[in-house]
Amino acid sequence: MSTPFYVSPQQAMADRAEYARKGIARGRSVVVLQYADGIVFVAENPSRALHKVSEIYDRIAFAAVGKYNEFENLRIGGVRYADLRGYTYARTDVTARGLANVYAQTLGTIFSSAAEKPYEVELIVAEVGEGPEDDQIYRLPHDGSIVDEHGSVAVGGNSDQIGSYLEQRHRDGMALAEALKLAVGSLSRDSNGGERSLTADQLEVAVLDRTRPQQRKFKRVLGRQLSRLLEEGGTSASAGETSDGDSSGESSASEE
Amino acid sequence: MEANTRSTGRLPAAFLTPGSSSFMDFLSEHAPEQLPGNRPLPPVKGAVEAPHGTTIVAVTFPGGVVLAGDRRATMGNMIAQRDIEKVFPADEYSAVGIAGTAGLAVEMVRLFQLELEHFEKVEGAQLSLEGKANRLSTMIRGNLGMAMQGLAVIPLFAGYDVGRDRGRIFSYDVTGGRSEEQGFAAVGSGSVFARGSLKKLHRDDLSEQQAATVVVQALYDAADDDSATGGPDLVRRIYPVVTVITEDGFRRLTEEEVAEIARSVHDGRLQSPNGPQAPVL
Numbered sequence: 001m002s003t004p005f006y007v008s009p010q011q012a013m014a015d016r017a018e019y020a021r022k023g024i025a026r027g028r029s030v031v032v033l034q035y036a037d038g039i040v041f042v043a044e045n046p047s048r049a050l051h052k053v054s055e056i057y058d059r060i061a062f063a064a065v066g067k068y069n070e071f072e073n074l075r076i077g078g079v080r081y082a083d084l085r086g087y088t089y090a091r092t093d094v095t096a097r098g099l100a101n102v103y104a105q106t107l108g109t110i111f112s113s114a115a116e117k118p119y120e121v122e123l124i125v126a127e128v129g130e131g132p133e134d135d136q137i138y139r140l141p142h143d144g145s146i147v148d149e150h151g152s153v154a155v156g157g158n159s160d161q162i163g164s165y166l167e168q169r170h171r172d173g174m175a176l177a178e179a180l181k182l183a184v185g186s187l188s189r190d191s192n193g194g195e196r197s198l199t200a201d202q203l204e205v206a207v208l209d210r211t212r213p214q215q216r217k218f219k220r221v222l223g224r225q226l227s228r229l230l231e232e233g234g235t236s237a238s239a240g241e242t243s244d245g246d247s248s249g250e251s252s253a254s255e256e
Numbered sequence: 257m258e259a260n261t262r263s264t265g266r267l268p269a270a271f272l273t274p275g276s277s278s279f280m281d282f283l284s285e286h287a288p289e290q291l292p293g294n295r296p297l298p299p300v301k302g303a304v305e306a307p308h309g310t311t312i313v314a315v316t317f318p319g320g321v322v323l324a325g326d327r328r329a330t331m332g333n334m335i336a337q338r339d340i341e342k343v344f345p346a347d348e349y350s351a352v353g354i355a356g357t358a359g360l361a362v363e364m365v366r367l368f369q370l371e372l373e374h375f376e377k378v379e380g381a382q383l384s385l386e387g388k389a390n391r392l393s394t395m396i397r398g399n400l401g402m403a404m405q406g407l408a409v410i411p412l413f414a415g416y417d418v419g420r421d422r423g424r425i426f427s428y429d430v431t432g433g434r435s436e437e438q439g440f441a442a443v444g445s446g447s448v449f450a451r452g453s454l455k456k457l458h459r460d461d462l463s464e465q466q467a468a469t470v471v472v473q474a475l476y477d478a479a480d481d482d483s484a485t486g487g488p489d490l491v492r493r494i495y496p497v498v499t500v501i502t503e504d505g506f507r508r509l510t511e512e513e514v515a516e517i518a519r520s521v522h523d524g525r526l527q528s529p530n531g532p533q534a535p536v537l
Contacts, residue, residue: 049380051380054377054380055377056377072274073272073274074272076271076272076274076378077267077271077272079374079377079378080270080271080279080282080286080374081267081271083279083370083373083374083377084282084283084286084287086370087279087290087366087367087370088290101265102265102266102267103267105265105266105267106266106267106272109265109266110266216373
C-alpha cells in the first residue's frame with residue numbers, strides 16, 4: 001500500500017482556487033450598474049431560456065457566471081431561502097445582506113471541504129432601496145468571501161479589464177439608456193483590445209426598478225423595448241426591429 | 257425553521273436539492289410544521305368558535321371576470337368584524353375569494369400566493385390557470401381535518417386564462433373537489449340568495465362596468481336575506497371589495513368606484529326595494 005503524497009494546505013487551497021478561477025474565466029461576463037432609478041444587469045447570453053440574471057424576491061435579484069448547474073442550484077436555494085423567510089416573518093424581512101451571508105457560508109464551506117469540488121461560480125446579489133444610497137450590491141467569489149460593491153461591478157472572464165473600464169466611466173444618477181450603453185460598451189471589448197459589436201439578441205438585460213408600482217421590482221428588458229433603449233443610448237447594437245413606444249420601461253428611460 | 261441555524265451557516269441540503277418547483281413540496285420536506293394542514297388538533301367537543309367570512313360572488317364577462325366579496329365576519333350571532341377583506345390577488349392574472357374560517361383562510365391565501373410566485377420564479381414561467389386551480393384544490397384537501405371540526409375554508413377562484421383569452425371561475429367543496437362554473441358562481445352563507453340574484457341578472461354580453469354592478473346587486477340581495485352577509489355600509493363608507501381580472505391583469509376597483517356603484521344600487525332600491533325585476537316570460 002502506498003502512502004499518499006504530502007500536499008501542504010497552502011498548495012491545496014491555491015490549487016482549488018486556481019481550478020475555480022479557470023472555470024469562471026471561461027464564461028462570458030455579467031455587469032451590474034446602478035442607475036438613477038435602480039440597478040441594471042447586463043449579460044452576454046444568446047440563450048432566451050437559460051438565464052444568468054434572475055429574480056430572487058421583491059427587491060432582490062441574482063446574477064451569476066460560471067458553471068450553469070452550480071449557480072442554478074444556488075439560485076433555487078436562494079429563492080427557497082427568501083420565500084421561506086418571507087413566509088415565516090414578513091416580506092420586508094428578506095434582505096440581500098442575509099441572502100449574501102448564506103451564499104457566502106455555502107460557497108465557503110464547499111470551497112474548504114476536501115470532499116467536494118469547489119464551485120466554479122461567481123455571484124452577484126443586489127437589492128434596490130428606496131433611494132440610490134440605499135442600494136446594495138454584493139459580489140461573492142468562489143471561495144466564500146463577500147465584497148460590498150458600489151456603482152458598478154463586473155464578474156466572469158475578463159472581469160478585471162471590464163471592471164476598470166466601468167469604474168472610469170460610471171457616475172451616479174445615469175439614465176437607464178446611458179447605463180445600458182456603458183454596460184454594452186464594456187462587454188463588447190475583447191481581452192486583446194479589439195471590439196466586437198453586440199446586438200440585442202445576444203444580450204440578457206434586466207432591471208430592479210424602484211419606480212415600479214408593483215411590489216416586485218424585478219423586470220426583464222426584452223425585445224422591442226431593449227432595441228429602443230439601445231438605440232436611445234446611441235450604441236451600434238440593434239435588433240433590426242422598429243420601435244414604437246408602448247411598455248412601462250420607457251418612463252424610466254425618458255427621465256433624463 | 258430558519259435556514260441559518262446550522263453551525264456552518266451553510267444552506268441545508270433541502271434548499272439545494274433540484275427537482276421541485278413547488279414551495280409547498282419544499283415546506284413539507286424542510287419545515288413540515290409550517291404547513292397549515294400539518295398541525296395536530298387537540299380533541300375538542302363541538303364546533304370551535306372563530307370568526308367566519310361569508311359571501312363571495314364571481315361573474316364572467318367577455319374579456320374577463322369580476323370577483324367580489326362582502327366585508328362582514330361573524331362569530332355565532334355576533335358581527336366579529338365589519339371591514340374584513342376576503343378577496344385577494346393570487347397573482348397577476350388570478351384572484352381568490354374565501355368564505356369560511358377567516359384566520360385559516362388568510363393563511364391559506366398567503367401560502368397560495370407564495371406557491372404561485374415561487375413556481376414563477378423557479379421555472380421562469382407562470383402556471384396555467386388549470387394548474388393554479390389544481391394547486392388550490394390540494395391545499396383545501398390538506399385542511400380537511402380542520403374542516404371536519406367546523407373550521408372549513410371554501411374558496412372561489414377566478415382568473416383570466418391567457419391561453420384561451422377569457423375569464424374563468426372555479427368553485428370548490430370542502431374536500432377539495434373542484435368544478436368550473438359557467439357564467440357566475442357564489443360561495444358562503446349568503447350564496448343561496450346571491451346565486452338566485454345572479455341567475456336573473458347575468459347575461460353573456462355584460463360590460464365590465466355592468467358586471468361590477470351585477471356583483472354588487474347580488475351581494476346586496478345576499479345581505480338582504482342572510483344575517484351573516486354585510487351590505488354596502490353607506491354610513492361608515494365600507495363597501496364590498498370588487499376586483500376585475502382581464503387581459504391587462506388584476507385590478508381592484510378603488511373605493512370611489514365601488515362607492516359610486518353601491519350608491520346607484522342603493523338609490524335603485526329606494527324605488528324598488530327588491531331590486532331590478534326580471535321579465536316573467
